[in-house]
Amino acid sequence: MESMAESNKLHVVVFPWLAFGHIIPFLELAKLIAQKGHVVSFISTPRNIIRLPKLPPNLAPLLNLVKLPLPRIDEIPENAEATMDVPYNKVQYLKKAFDGLQTELTRFLQTSTPDWIIYDFAPHWLPAIAGELGISRAFFSIFNAWSGSFFGSSITMIHGEDYRTKPEDFTIPPEWVPFPSNVAFRLYEIRRFFNSVEENISGVSDWFRFGSAVIGCDVFLIRSCREIESDWLDLMQELHQKPILPVGLLPSSVQYREDDIDDTWHTISKWLNKQDKESVIYVALGSEVTPSQVELTELALGLELSGLPFFWALRKRHGLAEFHSFELPDGFEERTNDRGVVWTSWAPQLRILAHDSVGGFVTHCGWSSVIEGLQFGRPLLMLPFLGDQGLIARVFAEKKAGIEIPRDEEDGSLRRDSVAESLRQVIVEDEGKVYRKKAKEMKAVFGDKDLHKRYIDKFAEYLQNDRHGSRVLIAKTDLPSAKRKNLVLLMHAS
Structure with missing residues (x-):
């Protein structure tokens, strides 16, 4: 008969976008989940897996590094498997290759039957696949809440309903920000940004990818904390109508490697x-x-x-x-x-x-x-x-x-x-x-490790308690009661 400890153990799949600015925070989160005693499958391409920092020996039995071969396309070099391997104007081709991972990832999910999958903005096709397989879905944003809120709701992104149509419109805070803010682009910044997010060779814009990833999730994880941006986290919740769960800042440790005296x-x-x-x-x-x-x-x-x-x-x-x-x-x-x-x-x-x-x-x-x-x-x-x-x-x-x-x-x-x-x-x-x-x-x-550990403890508790399908919208407990009533929702998986 299955013991209580075994029955509480989860299998969590972690699937980041092919950029080390994404891969490393996803790996940090994976390590923290494994430290809680859960089994984690961290999925990326072979060369990216090889380039990861060495795992602590105590986590090796729980954190499996899974290699999925990246489909080859002519426009990117043979060994290019991350954004650092290609010029900026070739990243869109890397997204096209990334979309080719869909078949192999689906096969892995079918055979491994995880409880959760934690995924990035790029696989717009993933939420539907995981949903059909009965896998709970967590979107993890490595960005903070003010950046996530600046571009509006996921519905707006998917349908292209943003009232801002020219670069100059992005040089002032958006109209849905209800508090004083200086969060806006310089004109030269947004011109560069526009060039990277419009519809591209993959056939899917970054707006659509992000919006689809959010709409299809059960919970929206974010690398942030309320001590820094509580107003922005509340705004994100209102914009996306999803449970917003900060996992802390995931501060890294000054790790001493085997070649410490190198x-x-x-x-x-x-x-x-x-x-x-x-x-x-x-x-x-x-x-x-x-x-x-x-x-x-x-x-x-x-x-x-x-x-x-x-x-x-x-x-x-x-x-x-x-x-x-x-x-x-x-x-x-x-x-x-x-x-x-x-x-x-x-x-x-x-x-x-x-x-x-x-x-x-x-x-x-x-x-x-x-x-x-x-x-x-x-x-x-x-x-x-x-x-x-x-x-x-x-x-x-x-x-x-x-x-x-x-x-x-x-x-x-x-x-x-x-x-x-x-x-x-x-x-x-x-x-x-x-x-x-x-x-x-x-x-x-x-730098407060205890603070960020508490965020991870709450996150791990959420994964455990929500494994059977109830979706509780995480709300700020010290909000005025009327606002808290509007923000706290109970949702059920279909």
Whole structure:
């Protein structure tokens, strides 16, 4: 007879989009589910699975890494299985290949009979398949609630009913935001964004993918917490009419790997140890961002003009010829050799940010990077490039956790003088004390492991209690009773 412990054990499938900015948060969530004693099948393509960080030995029996071969299409290189492997203008072809995983994933779900599947925005076809198989469905957004709310309801996305029809319309907060907000795009940002979300070679727009993923879910999971954006989480619930369940920020730990005493960290830490406390600018623009040659040059010359010590993680993206062609300004490394490092291979970002010598973080404002910077209290020097990065920058500029490095409002061009002035303002000038102080204050939320553990505990409880089909809309318990009555709904699976 099945024991009580066995009967409470779930099988959860986790299926992220093919971008490491998505894959890693999904993996973190999978590991936390496995820590609760549940069996997890984490699904991606072979090369992406190989590139994952090593799993802790205690989780290996519970967390299965499942490889589904990515269908080949001519427009992407043979070994390209993630967005970091292709130029930005080829990502839409990767989505076309991704849609080809439908048959193999369906076969896996039919034979493994999981209780839940946690999925990303891209597989618009997945909710219907899982529903037919009786599998509970959780959509997991790695984005925060203000970014998710900015684009409106899932119904609006699917049917193309947004009243905003031109880029200029997105440079002010949307009309459905009922509270003061500065969350909006710069004109150059939204022009770039428009180019990435319109209907494309896959035949399906990103709007439709996201909307379908949300409409088809039983619960909407989000990498966020009420301590940061309670108003936005409430708004998301009203917009999507789905249970919204924050899972916390999933802050990463500074993990010590088997090669802990390796040459990489030994070399980096030796240099950092020689620098003054909170004096170093750490520069890292993520694995997806490919700055133009002009942007790269202006950023480099701005670092030089600032006169400040810096560590620049400038990792080249393998297989992308256009990235390999980028060049630092003539003589830049020689002129800055006494106070700066340009690191062109993998860098242990968490360990660098945790080092006492780091005083500021030049970031593209990917949500994971912002979380990592603020969990160590590092003020942000924000240089957004793609997607929702501009919206994230608006919020943390308003919260005074850092400043945006100014760009030209029309074309987004960057100037070395603006870079240098911004760096000095945040790192050394009296004017920057407010940013340094506020970033340290935010560490109390972003770095609070106990707080985020409580969110995971509630999430795990929800998965367990909801396995038989009842859908309870999670509401904020301290809302006024009239509003809470409107938000708390009981739904039943068909």
